[in-house]
Each structure stands twice: as C-alpha cells, then as structure tokens.
Amino acid sequence: MLIRLSLRNARRSIRDYLIYLITMSGVAALMFAFDSVVFSKDIARMCEDASIMGAMIGLATIFIILIVSWLIHYMVRFMLEKRSREFGTYLLLGMDQKKIARLYLIENLIMGSVAFVIGVFAGFFLEQGLLVLFYQLFSKEYQIHVGISPVGLGVAFVCFFACYLKTLRKSRKLFRNMTISDFMRMEKENERIKAGRDRILQLLFPVGILLLVGAYVVICRLTFSVGILFLCLAMTVAGIYCFYSGLASLLFCYLERKGAGTYRKQYLFILRQLASKLRTMRFTMGTISLLLCVALLGGSIAMMFAQYQETAVRNVLPFDVLVYNEDADYRFEQERRIIEEDTPIAGELVYQIYHNEDKSMIHYLAVHNAAFGGEYCDQNGQLDLSQFEKNNWAYYDYDTYMLEGDYNELRNLLGLAPITLGQEGYAIQVKPRVAKYLDEEIKDRVVEVGAANLKPEGIYTDDFSQNGHNGADFVIIVPDKVRDELTAYYSLYAAKLVAEPSDALKNKLDQYTNGKTGRMTEDEYLAKLESMIASGASVEEIEAFEQEKQLLVFAGISLKATGSDQIISLAADTLVQKTERQATMFAVASIIFPIVYIGLVFLCIALTILAVQQLSDSGKYRFRFDVLRKLGLSERQIDGVVWRQLLIYYMLPALFAVLLSSGISILAGNKFVVYTGASGSGLYYYGLSLMIFFGVYLLYFLATYVGFVRNIRK
Amino acid sequence: MNEFIKVCDVEKYYGEGNNITKAVNRVSFSIDHGEFVGIMGASGSGKSTLLNMLSTIDHVTAGHIYYDGLDITALRSEQVAQFRKYNLGFVFQDFNLLDTLTIEENIRLAMTLHGKSKQEIDPVVHGMMSKLGIAEIADKFPYQVSGGQKQRCACARALVNQPKLVLADEPTGALDSRSSMMLLDTFTLMNREFHATILMVTHDAFSASYCGRILFLKDGQIFHELSRGEKTRREFLNQILDVLALTGGDSGYAD
Incomplete structure (x- = not known):
C-alpha cells in the first residue's frame, strides 16, 4: 500500500514539478557524460594528461554535488510545504510520522530514479558528442560505439544519489517533530505576509550596494592576494543578501507610503506580488543571483580559453x-x-x-x-x-x-x-x-x-x-x-x-x-632521487641535485628566455606543431570542460528554482487572476500582467548577476588578452557568454510563461 | 418604465448528446434601476448559473440579456471585459479578496485598474471605508480581519467605481448571523444611499427578506415571484417562508 501510494504521489509530483525533473535529468546526464569521458579508456590511451582533466572534473563534481544537494533540499522542503495539508490528513487518518516520512522518502527516490534513468539515456548521447569533440581535438576519426561505461555509470550513480541522501535524512527529522496542526498551519504560512521592521531593514539595500561596489573597488585597486580575494568574496556574498533583504523591505515601505507607482493600473498588484515573493525568498534569490553570476563568469572564462586555443598554437608554432x-x-x-x-x-x-x-x-x-x-x-x-x-x-x-x-x-x-x-x-x-x-x-x-x-x-x-x-x-x-x-x-x-x-x-x-x-625524463629523475636517498646522500647533495635538474625535467626547456606570454605559455626546446597543438588543446579542454559543466549545472538549478516557484504557485494565482478578471481585466491584460510579473521576477536576479559579473569578466578578459595575446577583448568574451546564458534563460522563461498561463486558465 | 436589465428566454445547457443538463431553462424577467432583487432557490436550481450569465462570466446557450438595451450576449471578449469593468461590481461568498494586498489596497486596486488618479482615488476609497465601518482596518491584510470585515471590504470594492449593477452570490454564506445582518444592512444602505441596483443570489430566506423583490427558481425555471411592497421585513420573511414551505425548500425559520 505504501509503495502504491508513493508511486501515485511520485507520478503526481513529476507532473507538477516537470521542470525540476527535467533539470535533475539534465544534471544526471551531465554527470554521466563527463564521468564516462573521464574514465574512458580511449581518452586515457590517447592522452597521457587525462588524469589532469579527471582531477578538474572531480573538483567540479564536488561543487556540483553541493549545489545539487541544495536544490534537492530546497525542493523537498518546498513540496513538503505545498503538500502539508495532505500530510496532515495522513496523520489524521492514523498513519504515524515515521511511515509518512518513509512514504515521502520513497516518493523522492522514485522521482530521483526516474530522473537518473532519463539522464543516463540522454547522457549516453551527450557522452558520444563529447567523445567526438575530443577525437576532433586529436584529429582522429571517432567510431560511435554502443556501450555504457560501467565505471562512469557507477561514479555518476554514487554522485547523484549522494546529493539525495543528506537532504532526505534531514527531512525525516522534520517529520518527526510535526503535529497535525503544524501541517495544517504550514500551508497557511505560505500566504502570510509578515509585517516586519521594514523601516530599519530597508537600510540593508544601500548597505548591500555599498558592499558590492566596495568589493569591486578593492579587487580593482589593490594588488592581488588570497586574503583580498576572500575579503572580496565575503563582501560580495554579504552584499547580495543585504541587497535582497533590503529590496523587499524597501518595496514594503514604498507600498505602505502609497508611492505613485501603486496608483498606476495593475502595478499595485504586481508590486505586492513581487514584495511578498521577495520577502519569503530573499535568501533564495540571493543564492540564485550568486549561481547565475558564477555561471556567467564561468562562461566568460571558457570563452576566453576557447578563443585562446584558436589563436595560441598558430601564434606560437x-x-x-x-x-x-x-x-x-x-x-x-x-x-x-x-x-x-x-x-x-x-x-x-x-x-x-x-x-x-x-x-x-x-x-x-x-x-x-x-x-x-x-x-x-x-x-x-x-x-x-x-x-x-x-x-x-x-x-x-x-x-x-x-x-x-x-x-x-x-x-x-x-x-x-x-x-x-x-x-x-x-x-x-x-x-x-x-x-x-x-x-x-x-x-x-x-x-x-x-x-x-x-x-x-x-x-x-x-x-x-x-x-x-x-x-x-x-x-x-x-x-x-x-x-x-x-x-x-x-x-x-x-x-x-x-x-x-x-x-x-x-x-x-x-x-x-x-x-x-x-x-632526464620525469621517471629517470624520480628514480635517481630515490636511489640517492636510498644510498644515504646528504640533504645538501639532494638539494643541489634537485636544483640542478628539477627545472629541466619539469619545464623541459633549456631556452634562456620564453617571451612574456603568461597563463598558458608554450615554450620548449623542441616544438612539433602537431604534438603541441594536441597538448594545448587538451590543457585548454581541461579548463573549459569543468567550467562549462559547473556553469551549466548552476544555471539550470537557478532557473529551476525560479520556474518551480512560479509554476507551483499558479493554483493560488488562478484565484488571484480570477479576481482580476472579475474586476474587469481582459484576457489580454491578464496575459500582460503575467508577462510583466514573470519578467520582473526572472530579470531581477539575471540583471543582478550581469551587473556583478560584467565588471569582473571584462576586467579579467582584458587582462587575459594582455597576458596571453589571444585575440578579442574582455567585452567580446563576455558578450559570447551572455548570449548562451540568455539563450538558456529564454528557454526556461518561455516554458514558465506558457505553463503559467495554461495553469491560470485551467 | 425605468427598465434596466431585460432577460429574454435565456437557456443554459451543459453536456452533449443524451446527457444534457438544462441548468437554466427559458428564463425571462426584468430589473429596474435602483432595485434590490433576490434570486432564491435550492442547491442546483440554476441560480448561480443565471448570475454567472448576467455577470458575463459565462455564456448563454440561447436567449439574450440586455443592459439598457445593450445585448451583452453579442459582445466580443474584449468588449465583455470592458463592459464588466465599467458596469458591474461583485460580492462573493468567499470574499475573493487578494491576499497579498491590504484591505485598502484591495479597494484601491479596483479604481487604479480604471486608470483613475491618486487625487480621485483617495477620497472615494476613504469615504467608502468609513461609511462601511472598515476605516480602522485599512492597513490590515485579509488574513488579519474577520469574515464580516472581509465581506464589507468586498462590498466597498464592488461599489467604489459606482457600477450600474452589484451582483452578490451567496454573500452571507460564510458569515455568522451577526455579521450577516451587518452585511445585509450594508446592502440596504448601498441600495438606498448610493442608489445601487443589486442582484443577490441566496438560498437563505433571512437574507432574501432584505430584498425588494424575489424571484424563485426551481429546476432552471422561475416558478414564483414576490414583491415586498409596503410590508415589514418580518411579514415579508414569513411570506418567503410560506413559498419555500410549498416547494419543500428552506423552512428553518418557519418554526
């Protein structure tokens, strides 16, 4: 019975939160594809440096697991709130908390499994695409071969469900302490607009802006160091959260003051919607802005290196x-x-x-x-x-x-x-x-x-x-x-x-x-070092040997000068164009792939939360728009209100992320051009990254808009 | 005659083939300017369907509805929205207030949607709130006030644009008896002071006794009509209860 109920609930949740399922499938597809490529024997055979790429992807995966866990945590709580009345009814019918928690756990795992299966299927094609790309980098013909890499699958499976485990354990705790009235109240809680200490809190808005501007000035003016970097990061994060908290309060005060905008046609309605959404979601909005910002920055950096790859080898060799x-x-x-x-x-x-x-x-x-x-x-x-x-x-x-x-x-x-x-x-x-x-x-x-x-x-x-x-x-x-x-x-x-x-x-x-x-080759160098240690050479002798040979071994050059290229510099005594091209491409790919991986996942997760927030509220909105209809708004005007509401809601974090990342990206891009001699400019790389960003954004926006309008018309 | 609304042979069918339900079956009547008319009937008698058609929320299957000679069944959807905006005010059983707006803003929104200026809006809204006794809860949100207050807010919203007709669908349905009485007094006030034409659908005889005229609906057809005339409210209530007793309807107040 429990399983059947879970299955039925999962089916309903999949329907209600389709965008969430699609995103989770996308995440699974990316995980599977990248893991399979990293652990692919072909790639390892083709390139000795495959382990570097593996390490980079591994590092990216850690970030991705953290953020995906956050998404799941958010969604689990969100769905719980939306369905609290239903859970209250289960309790009322005599089910105990443990059983309900298990029911919910199974439901979520079913959803996760469906997403994973779809993801692996899609990921298989993605993997083939990545492999074709790789083979092209190495100018080799790729034969598509049907077969799923068991290691890749295993790693993806472990990573994917690792995201679930922690969150779901937490939600069990949540159930344990809930009473029926808690559940019944929880649903109402969503609608409550708490009148807070807005007059004071609105000061956070300018504070947030000051912090952000401060962070930018610090990073531009001061010489770079890890301490400063962390200071800037902390200022940025604090600035973002202050900005949103302050903005919500500012809007509330504006409404309370009956600002002129509240007397303009439907704007009273739109402003109130926005204010209450921001009030309940200020931290989520902050996090979304951060994710979008990282995605944009990542895109910019990836574009830089991709462009560099185009010109570097030709320049140097x-x-x-x-x-x-x-x-x-x-x-x-x-x-x-x-x-x-x-x-x-x-x-x-x-x-x-x-x-x-x-x-x-x-x-x-x-x-x-x-x-x-x-x-x-x-x-x-x-x-x-x-x-x-x-x-x-x-x-x-x-x-x-x-x-x-x-x-x-x-x-x-x-x-x-x-x-x-x-x-x-x-x-x-x-x-x-x-x-x-x-x-x-x-x-x-x-x-x-x-x-x-x-x-x-x-x-x-x-x-x-x-x-x-x-x-x-x-x-x-x-x-x-x-x-x-x-x-x-x-x-x-x-x-x-x-x-x-x-x-x-x-x-x-x-x-x-x-x-x-x-x-010496690296192996010869290490062998010699070992034998010296084994034969009891003195520390001075070993140090002298290291100093003499290390540079030669690892840099592989006896050139007395290498020119002023930095970041990636191609310098060696012997240059064979074909080999260097492959090495550069691989080095660049090792940077681009994980960045694109992270950027895409972050972008999709941020957009999923935006979309889910709007779509799942559409039941409530259906009622609100019905009222507006009775107040004499035509369908076209209602579509206009929906359009404006969604646009503001989607654009706010996007514009914020664009403002935040543009300065840094253009600055970094221009520096990149100075150091590497790649063609283009910071603005050019940023523009490219922005185009992809808004492409994905538009897809999610339109999906939300269509879904939203359909829901309120039901 | 000072005729305002004319309903001619209106029909509303649901379903298709052999499975047709006649919710409203060839109904005709008219309402004069400034009248307070009630439509009574048991559940499923078609009274809400009739109200929905009168309020342009639903289409007629056949027949015509004229407002001052304008046939609203022939309007296009854009025109219908315009008509609704400038001619009708609504009061519903579940208040239909927007939960994200304060009481005052709920009333104000109805006026800003008409494109009126702040100078026009503020005095009207404040005047209306004090007349209906909700001025002190202006800055509260709907969840913070009582059902009666919410319903008075809904009345204020229905009236601020001075609509030609106020439509009320079971307005006392969610209220206790004291709040119901206050609301019905408000309706009477709206009718007398603001000369609002009111059409109220109810299954409750007590509420209906505040009306000037009552149409009784059964199985989608009008089967009786009562006018209050010079009778006291008590006498009129008894008369209503007698009609209901005949049809086996609501007789709780007869005892």
Missing part, C-alpha cells in the same frame, strides 16, 4: 618542427635524420640568432609591456635596472637579431611573401600583442651595427614562434651584410614537412636532446 640549441654552431644533423625517418621534409633551414650587445629593446619592453604590470619600473615609471636584471625571465640578456636572408627563407617556409630591406634599413618582427606597446620612441630609432646606422623600415606581426626561438617577443631583422658585426647567440632548425608527423616524433626528438644535454 606556425612551423611544423622547430628545434633550439644553445650552441650557436650546432648543425642539427641527428635531429634532421630523426625527422627524415619519421616524415619526409619539404623544406628546412638551419640558422642562427645574433646579438649586438645592445639592450635598448628589452629595456624598452620591460617598461612598456603591460604583461609585466610595472614590475620592473621604479616610482617614476623608469626602468629599475637592478630589479630587471635580477628577475628577468622573459627576455634574453641582449636584443636578438636575425638576418634578412634567414628571415625571408623562414617566411617562405610559412608561405609568406618575402620582405626587402634597403641597404641601411632594418625591420622588427614582433608578436601582435607586443606590437601594441611600441611607440615612436622605439619605432623610429636608429640601430647601430658596427659602422652601419640602420633606419627603421617596418614592423611585421606575422605568427613567428617568438617564445624564445625566433627571439623572445621580438627579433630585429637586419641586412645580411652586417653579419660579421654581430655575435652568434644560439642556433635554430625549422622544418616544413610533407605530411603530418607521427605522434612519436616529439618523443624521439626529446629523447635525443635529453641524452645529449644530460637532461
């Missing part, structure tokens, strides 16, 4: 293969053999980068390149030389030069037109991002090489591998005739291949270089 050697006379013979064995070479060049013991350009950039954020400047904005020489990681010790002939041959490899320099001319090849910081002072200067005074003849911003290979950020192109006046700095080898190389090429080249330079 237009060449199929590029190898660096610190020995200026190195001829790269073995490397060429290794490449030749792997894939035929279509064109190649062994060349050198030079210096002139001049430092004008690097000193200029140390001051003007915004990526350093004034790190090397003194109080007057001039170069702090000692600070720069001590901490310089981006640039070589001297300005780097390249011969015109070499430059044109490299351009030829890239399919670019050659340049022609005059007898007394020079050009600058620079990263597009850095070109923005060159002003007349440096663009118009005369470069002295030996006896020659070279005049500027142009700036080139083609993609040119300038993370330490063809200079760091820049290289100065000079006529071949001044070669003897320059000192060879280091040597490079660039190649264009006939076809895509094998996945193993990069490894083979690295192994060769490691063998030659005495560098």
Whole structure:
C-alpha cells in the first residue's frame, strides 16, 4: 500500500514539478557524460594528461554535488510545504510520522530514479558528442560505439544519489517533530505576509550596494592576494543578501507610503506580488543571483580559453618542427635524420640568432609591456635596472637579431611573401600583442651595427614562434651584410614537412636532446632521487641535485628566455606543431570542460528554482487572476500582467548577476588578452557568454510563461 | 418604465448528446434601476448559473440579456471585459479578496485598474471605508480581519467605481448571523444611499427578506415571484417562508 501510494504521489509530483525533473535529468546526464569521458579508456590511451582533466572534473563534481544537494533540499522542503495539508490528513487518518516520512522518502527516490534513468539515456548521447569533440581535438576519426561505461555509470550513480541522501535524512527529522496542526498551519504560512521592521531593514539595500561596489573597488585597486580575494568574496556574498533583504523591505515601505507607482493600473498588484515573493525568498534569490553570476563568469572564462586555443598554437608554432640549441654552431644533423625517418621534409633551414650587445629593446619592453604590470619600473615609471636584471625571465640578456636572408627563407617556409630591406634599413618582427606597446620612441630609432646606422623600415606581426626561438617577443631583422658585426647567440632548425608527423616524433626528438644535454625524463629523475636517498646522500647533495635538474625535467626547456606570454605559455626546446597543438588543446579542454559543466549545472538549478516557484504557485494565482478578471481585466491584460510579473521576477536576479559579473569578466578578459595575446577583448568574451546564458534563460522563461498561463486558465 | 436589465428566454445547457443538463431553462424577467432583487432557490436550481450569465462570466446557450438595451450576449471578449469593468461590481461568498494586498489596497486596486488618479482615488476609497465601518482596518491584510470585515471590504470594492449593477452570490454564506445582518444592512444602505441596483443570489430566506423583490427558481425555471411592497421585513420573511414551505425548500425559520 505504501509503495502504491508513493508511486501515485511520485507520478503526481513529476507532473507538477516537470521542470525540476527535467533539470535533475539534465544534471544526471551531465554527470554521466563527463564521468564516462573521464574514465574512458580511449581518452586515457590517447592522452597521457587525462588524469589532469579527471582531477578538474572531480573538483567540479564536488561543487556540483553541493549545489545539487541544495536544490534537492530546497525542493523537498518546498513540496513538503505545498503538500502539508495532505500530510496532515495522513496523520489524521492514523498513519504515524515515521511511515509518512518513509512514504515521502520513497516518493523522492522514485522521482530521483526516474530522473537518473532519463539522464543516463540522454547522457549516453551527450557522452558520444563529447567523445567526438575530443577525437576532433586529436584529429582522429571517432567510431560511435554502443556501450555504457560501467565505471562512469557507477561514479555518476554514487554522485547523484549522494546529493539525495543528506537532504532526505534531514527531512525525516522534520517529520518527526510535526503535529497535525503544524501541517495544517504550514500551508497557511505560505500566504502570510509578515509585517516586519521594514523601516530599519530597508537600510540593508544601500548597505548591500555599498558592499558590492566596495568589493569591486578593492579587487580593482589593490594588488592581488588570497586574503583580498576572500575579503572580496565575503563582501560580495554579504552584499547580495543585504541587497535582497533590503529590496523587499524597501518595496514594503514604498507600498505602505502609497508611492505613485501603486496608483498606476495593475502595478499595485504586481508590486505586492513581487514584495511578498521577495520577502519569503530573499535568501533564495540571493543564492540564485550568486549561481547565475558564477555561471556567467564561468562562461566568460571558457570563452576566453576557447578563443585562446584558436589563436595560441598558430601564434606560437606556425612551423611544423622547430628545434633550439644553445650552441650557436650546432648543425642539427641527428635531429634532421630523426625527422627524415619519421616524415619526409619539404623544406628546412638551419640558422642562427645574433646579438649586438645592445639592450635598448628589452629595456624598452620591460617598461612598456603591460604583461609585466610595472614590475620592473621604479616610482617614476623608469626602468629599475637592478630589479630587471635580477628577475628577468622573459627576455634574453641582449636584443636578438636575425638576418634578412634567414628571415625571408623562414617566411617562405610559412608561405609568406618575402620582405626587402634597403641597404641601411632594418625591420622588427614582433608578436601582435607586443606590437601594441611600441611607440615612436622605439619605432623610429636608429640601430647601430658596427659602422652601419640602420633606419627603421617596418614592423611585421606575422605568427613567428617568438617564445624564445625566433627571439623572445621580438627579433630585429637586419641586412645580411652586417653579419660579421654581430655575435652568434644560439642556433635554430625549422622544418616544413610533407605530411603530418607521427605522434612519436616529439618523443624521439626529446629523447635525443635529453641524452645529449644530460637532461632526464620525469621517471629517470624520480628514480635517481630515490636511489640517492636510498644510498644515504646528504640533504645538501639532494638539494643541489634537485636544483640542478628539477627545472629541466619539469619545464623541459633549456631556452634562456620564453617571451612574456603568461597563463598558458608554450615554450620548449623542441616544438612539433602537431604534438603541441594536441597538448594545448587538451590543457585548454581541461579548463573549459569543468567550467562549462559547473556553469551549466548552476544555471539550470537557478532557473529551476525560479520556474518551480512560479509554476507551483499558479493554483493560488488562478484565484488571484480570477479576481482580476472579475474586476474587469481582459484576457489580454491578464496575459500582460503575467508577462510583466514573470519578467520582473526572472530579470531581477539575471540583471543582478550581469551587473556583478560584467565588471569582473571584462576586467579579467582584458587582462587575459594582455597576458596571453589571444585575440578579442574582455567585452567580446563576455558578450559570447551572455548570449548562451540568455539563450538558456529564454528557454526556461518561455516554458514558465506558457505553463503559467495554461495553469491560470485551467 | 425605468427598465434596466431585460432577460429574454435565456437557456443554459451543459453536456452533449443524451446527457444534457438544462441548468437554466427559458428564463425571462426584468430589473429596474435602483432595485434590490433576490434570486432564491435550492442547491442546483440554476441560480448561480443565471448570475454567472448576467455577470458575463459565462455564456448563454440561447436567449439574450440586455443592459439598457445593450445585448451583452453579442459582445466580443474584449468588449465583455470592458463592459464588466465599467458596469458591474461583485460580492462573493468567499470574499475573493487578494491576499497579498491590504484591505485598502484591495479597494484601491479596483479604481487604479480604471486608470483613475491618486487625487480621485483617495477620497472615494476613504469615504467608502468609513461609511462601511472598515476605516480602522485599512492597513490590515485579509488574513488579519474577520469574515464580516472581509465581506464589507468586498462590498466597498464592488461599489467604489459606482457600477450600474452589484451582483452578490451567496454573500452571507460564510458569515455568522451577526455579521450577516451587518452585511445585509450594508446592502440596504448601498441600495438606498448610493442608489445601487443589486442582484443577490441566496438560498437563505433571512437574507432574501432584505430584498425588494424575489424571484424563485426551481429546476432552471422561475416558478414564483414576490414583491415586498409596503410590508415589514418580518411579514415579508414569513411570506418567503410560506413559498419555500410549498416547494419543500428552506423552512428553518418557519418554526
């Protein structure tokens, strides 16, 4: 009997709270899809770094479980309140609390299971979609294979029902202490509008705004630290809750004062609805705004990285293969053999980068390149030389030069037109991002090489591998005739291949270089460390070994400079375009996937609560709109009232989230462009994210509107 | 004649095929301006259906209803809403007050929906509240006041726009006898002072005795009509009870 009743109730709840079910199915689908991908053997085989992605998704899952638990907790309480009279009747009929609690538990678990089953079904398709995406990242053909990953399913199952467990145990406690009259009263409680200390509480509104503005100012003005970040977060959260509490009271006071707006047609009705909704939901609205804000920020960040992925590899690595050697006379013979064995070479060049013991350009950039954020400047904005020489990681010790002939041959490899320099001319090849910081002072200067005074003849911003290979950020192109006046700095080898190389090429080249330079792979390094500890080496010896090798092992580079790219920087002695592209894409995907996962779940949960709040109240609204109808409102006018009411209700947290996140997103986006050299701007990324956000928003809004109108017409 | 409402051969059927219920069957009558008319009948006699059609909430199956010569059965839905807005006021058994609005706001809303200004609204609302004795509960919410007060608020709301007709559906149904008497006195006041035309549906003989004229409905048809004339309320009540006794209706007050 209990089961049958639970089943029937669950069926009714599914009908009444369809949006909730759909969202829970969506959450289950996302959980299943992501978990399956993370634990997929194919992905693990394809990419060694799959564990990073696993960790990121795992981290995201923790947040998601917390928020989904909150949603379930909210919904369980909400449904309990809505159905309190029914539970009171069960008690009246002689059922004991324990039994009712069990009934409710079973009902919720049935709903959860239905959502999970639908979710897994939908998630299967989502998983295939994600896998196709992955395979595309790695330029491989994906064969759709039917089969559900048992590990993925298991993990999703555990995560999904973990969300339920805690909440439902809590609700049992709730039942235990309830009497029949409590249940009967609970329903009335919803309708009660408590007259509070609104005159004082409305002060929270400006306080909230002040806190939010304060948080923004602090994060913009002060130098970044974890303490400040937490301070800002705390201020933001407190600000949001104050804002909503204050807004509810402000509205109540306005109504009490009989403000002019309350005399305008239906607005009295709409304002009262809004005020009482805000009063009962101020904390929920605050949380919803926060969730939406996180979703928007996440979207923005995901867009940044997605855009970066587009440009990064092309910027850094237009060449199929590029190898660096610190020995200026190195001829790269073995490397060429290794490449030749792997894939035929279509064109190649062994060349050198030079210096002139001049430092004008690097000193200029140390001051003007915004990526350093004034790190090397003194109080007057001039170069702090000692600070720069001590901490310089981006640039070589001297300005780097390249011969015109070499430059044109490299351009030829890239399919670019050659340049022609005059007898007394020079050009600058620079990263597009850095070109923005060159002003007349440096663009118009005369470069002295030996006896020659070279005049500027142009700036080139083609993609040119300038993370330490063809200079760091820049290289100065000079006529071949001044070669003897320059000192060879280091040597490079660039190649264009006939076809895509094998996945193993990069490894083979690295192994060769490691063998030659005495560098170690990570495994070799750890083994050596272990053997040192086992053989009882002194702490000093171990530390010396670590200091000597660690950087080489983990960074894998002996480049002396890497340019000023930050956040994601592609720098290595040996660059194989295909491998680096895959690695970058995977690194970027490891960031984007969890962020999108979190963002989507947060967005859907916030919207579900908004929708459920409105739709489940429509019984009450049916009566209210009926009264309005009797007062002479036409159907069209009633639709208008519904439209306005829902719009205000939906837009309030959305606008709030937009206001809150836009400042931060645009700020962060612009910084991102400064540091990484990705194309676009903060506003552009934010706009993209906003479009997706409002797309999903619109879907939920329309579903609510249609459902609402249908309900009040019943 | 000062005829206001004319009901001509109105019918209302529910169901289809062999399963047709005639809720109202060829009813005709008329009401003059300033009249206080009651419609009486047992449950299921069709009195509420008739009221719903008169109040444009429901459509007629056949027949016509004229208000000052205007046939409301021929109006389009937008026009019907307009008609309702400017001509009718409602008082219902369950008050139909909006629970999110205060007593005063419930009354005020009826006027703001008409697009009136604050200057017009405030004196009318306050005057109406003090006349009906609810001025001191103006800022209370419906759940904070008694049933009688709620119903007087509903009356005030029905009257503020000076409608041509006030329709009351079992207005005393949810009230105790003292509150009922107060409300019926209010109705009489509305009728005399504000010259409101009132049409009240009730199954309660005591309430009906406040009316000037009563139509008795049975099985969807008018079977009797009583006018109070110069009779006292007590005499009129007895007369009503006699009619009810004949039909086996409400006879509780006869004993």
